[in-house]
Amino acid sequence: MPHKIINFDNSYINLPEIFYAPAEPTQVRGASLVRFNHALADFLNIDIADVSNHAIAELFSGNIVPNGAEPIAQAYGGHQFGHFNILGDGRAILLGETIAKDNQRYDIQLKGAGQTAFSRNGDGRAALGPVLREYLVSEFMNALNIPTTRALCFVKSGEKVQRETALDGAILTRIAKSHIRFGTFQYIAAMGNEADLKTLADYVINRHFSNIENAKNKYLELLKEITKAHAKLVANWMSIGFIHGVMNTDNASICGITIDYGPCAFMDNYNPQQVYSFIDKRGRYRYENQPNITQWNLARLAESLLPLIDNDSDKAIAIAEQVIIDFMDIYKNEYYSLMRAKLGLQKHLSGDDELVDGFLDYLSENNLDFTNSFRDLSKKINEEPYNDWYANWQKRLCQENNDKEKIIKILNQTNPAIIMRNHNIERAINAAYQLxxxxxxxxxxxxxxAPFEAKPEYEYLTKPPRENEIVQNTFCGT
Structure with a gap:
């Protein structure tokens, strides 16, 4: 390499060794660069000037470990479909951390970089399809200003991975504020060493919630901060019709970002019971249940924090329970605020939340497309109302004291024209695999x-799937 590409400033590796295991990426034979996110690299102060595509592929496939990196696999546990397991990074290797232009610390992680101490019987690899999906969906979420991991780089490995069939392998370089999960706390709590639990909590507060450093009970405040962050996150998901697919506690980020894009999808026709994950046979992680699951996950996190919240376990439980109960009110306030904006409403008047619910009922009863139905509201302001809901909505708009042009602008800035529809993602994956x-x-x-711009050349990305294009299930990459 002609110069130092990444300025690492690693901190997680300074925690006790119970938190991680050393992990060297496994070399691949034919690394080739597919996509590099230059704007994100610039934000992270990553300098690839005069670096060839071949050298970039070698670096971000794990064939070359950059100077300053200290590769590890993080240890954590997690409730998977309600059952607790000891887990850890089985196919992801944290190279280290860097300080970005916003003076915040970010993880740089290779996903699909080979076996680690936590791989169990897995190969530690990733197939091209799930990597492509995560790149597209995570960058789209970022464009919507929804907190998320980011995709820096997408490299083909030149090797096959065995799933149901032999598939092209790939490595994703993932960027996150951190990869600490609810399951990280659960894992440390399960080990029974309160000193380690305190070390983790202090590290998280220092790195992500420095505003509560001097609070009287900073561990209770930590639970409150994480609760608020996840209330906002799941409200954002619901407002955009996003279904995560596998909301296990090991897939819940401590800093309130969307992480671990596996069998995720954006709804086409509005269906509150929509499930996309092939393995979610009972609909635990269906669209309408995401707020409830978030609250359940937060309760599991709270259980792990109890020894730090108060020495009296009964008092700690009572205090933490109230935080978990409060989650739903915080979520509903966030959710209805977002949904009112999607109807062009900036004020909050009596009956507005019922107006939101009524529109969703209308979509469900008529099997209408979620994204397009909201986007099309901007075209219906001047139309004669053809049912009671539209008549009530138009009357309510009159109370906004905004002219119609401003309301149309609000609607078009709030409701995306383009969504990362599953059938288009599948088309992109198939083209990559087959051709x-x-x-x-x-x-x-x-x-x-630019998801809010309706450009003629991208009109196909606004259209729902034809019947033969509907994708019923998506899969994780393992």
Missing amino acids: GDYTLFNEMLLASQ
Whole structure:
């Protein structure tokens, strides 16, 4: 390499060794660069000037470990579909951390970089399809200003991975504020060493919630901060029709970002009971249940924090329970605020929340597209109302004291024209697998960075799937 590319400033590795295991990326034979996120690299102060694509591929495949990196796999546990397991990074390796232009610390992680101490019987690899999906969806979420991990780089490994069939392998370089999860606290709590639990909590407060450093009970405040962050996050998901697919506690980020894009999807026709994950046979993680699952996950986190919240266990439980109970009110306030904006409403008047619910009922009863139905509201302001809901909505708009042009602008700035629809993602994946063609992937990525703009050349990205294109299930990458 001609110069130092990443300025590492690592901190997680300074925690006790119970938190991680050393992990060297496994070399691959034919690394080739598919996509590099230059804007994100610039934000992270990563300097690839005069670095060839081949050298970038070698670096972000794990074939070359950059100077300053200290590769580890993080240890954690997690409730998977309600059952607690000891887990850890089985196919992800944290290279280290860097300080970005916003003076915040970010993790740089290789996903699919080979086996670690936590791989169990897995191969530690990732297939091209799930990597492509995560790149597209995470960058789209970022364009919507929804907290998320980011995609820096997408490299083909030149090797096959065995799933149901042999598939092209790939490595994703993932960026996050951190990869600490609810399950990290659960794992440390399960080990029974309160000193380690305090060390983790103090590290998280220092890194992510320094505003509560001097609070009287900073561990209670930590639970409150995480609760608020996740109330906002799941409200954002619900407002955009996003279904995470596997909301296990090991997939819940301590800093309130969307993480671990596996069998995720954005709804086409509005269906509160929609499930996309092939393994979610009972609909635990269906769309309408996401707020309840978030609250359940927060309760599991609270259990882990109890020894720090108060020495009296009964008092700690009572205090923590109230925080978990309060979650739903915080969530509903966030959710209805977002949904009112999607109807062009900036004030909050009596009956507004019922107006939101009524529109969703209308969509459900008529099997209508979620994204397009909200987007089309801007075209219906001047139309004669053809049912009671539209008549009530138009009357309510009159109370906004905004002219119609301003309301139309609000609607079009709040409701995206483009969504990362599952059938288009599948088309992009199939083109990559079958033809080595990334044209659709690149076009979708470009279009998704301006999701509120309705451009004629991207009209196909606004259309729901035809019946033969509907994707019923998506899968995780393992």
